[in-house]
Amino acid sequence: MNNSRKIDHILVAISGASGSLYGLRLLEELHRAGFRLTVTASTSGQIVCREETGLDLSENPQAATERLCRQLGLEGGVSVVAPDDLFVGAASGSAAPGAMVVVPCSMGTLARIAGGISGNLIERAADVMLKERRPLLLVPRETPLSQIHLENMLRITRCGACVLPAMPAFYHRPESISDLIDFVVGKILDQLGIVHDLYSRWGE
Template sequence: MSIRRFTLAITGASGAFYGLRTAEEILKSGAHLTLLVTRAGFAVLKEECSLNWHGNPAQIRDMICGHFNVDPVKLAYHAEDDLYAPIASGSAAAHAMIVAPCSMGSLSRIAGGNSGNLIERCADVMLKEKKPLILVPRETPLNEIHLKNMLKLARMHAAIIPAMPAFYHHPRSINDMVDFVVGRVLDMAGVEHDLFCRWGQPERDDR
């Protein structure tokens, strides 16, 4: 069976933990991951997660692999301006692409078909190849422009999963709330996980 490959982008919205947790679970599943981060995304990672990933692409990849304790064979990194990366082509499209968190600026440019950077180009590839594109917007309140862009993308069969944790599973920590959102993302991407108790299931004792 072929190895599943995913693309994950972290943009400049608050909520970088969603992207990191998603990456961790994808790698845990045995799939290969290509990680993309915008300049603003790196700033949020530093501000919210104390991760100062900087340097040339090879150095940043090594830092990312060290953070996740994963073999570099399983994790690729490309700079946001690297439009020659394999994933920029439909012939090398991933099984699914996730943008978590997704800023309203990135969402707008994806909705408009703007391929100004590698993240936007990869999202465009997913739409044209009719492969899963999952966006996790983290903004509130939402204005009419935001809502119209989400509707436009939903009509193109992108999945919009706002960072809205549920409470029926009685979260006990911020991690529990993050895991609920990430679990819903992974459900949509077809990645098995055990991050939260589903409706009707007994509560877990290992939290």
């Protein structure tokens, strides 16, 4: 990935894998760091997010934005866009965000991105990231992994994306689920070059 470009706008996408909390926690940290954020969730991602967190992102974008900001305590700089809206800037290389994170990333979404299929905004925006050589992070949460999953992850990595599985470590002695979530979110921030203190590093 080419990280030389200054990043001030990040697209965070939530797909239908379990682990919506990772995406919401990432939004909190990115907002705190001062980034402009565009958020989208696939249809299945909206369903899973609602089941896991109680947050409904399925209404019109303005209502979804207000609900997201209220639940996370965010003020300004955040906009939710519909998963089928291909007229937003993220769908075009001429107005693409500086980076994109799909968290969590379902294996179906990963496979379609790896295959160059752009059936919704998440897949199209990911395709834009790859062709524009901008940071694209995919955070799958699946186990066990089939040969198809592994081959797709290898393929998308060779295309320039970063595959960062939601695999929390334990050397920092986590005491809560929040500690485990923060470890994965911290790893995402590391890849984006964002300073944080979400977990203690090895040897600290």
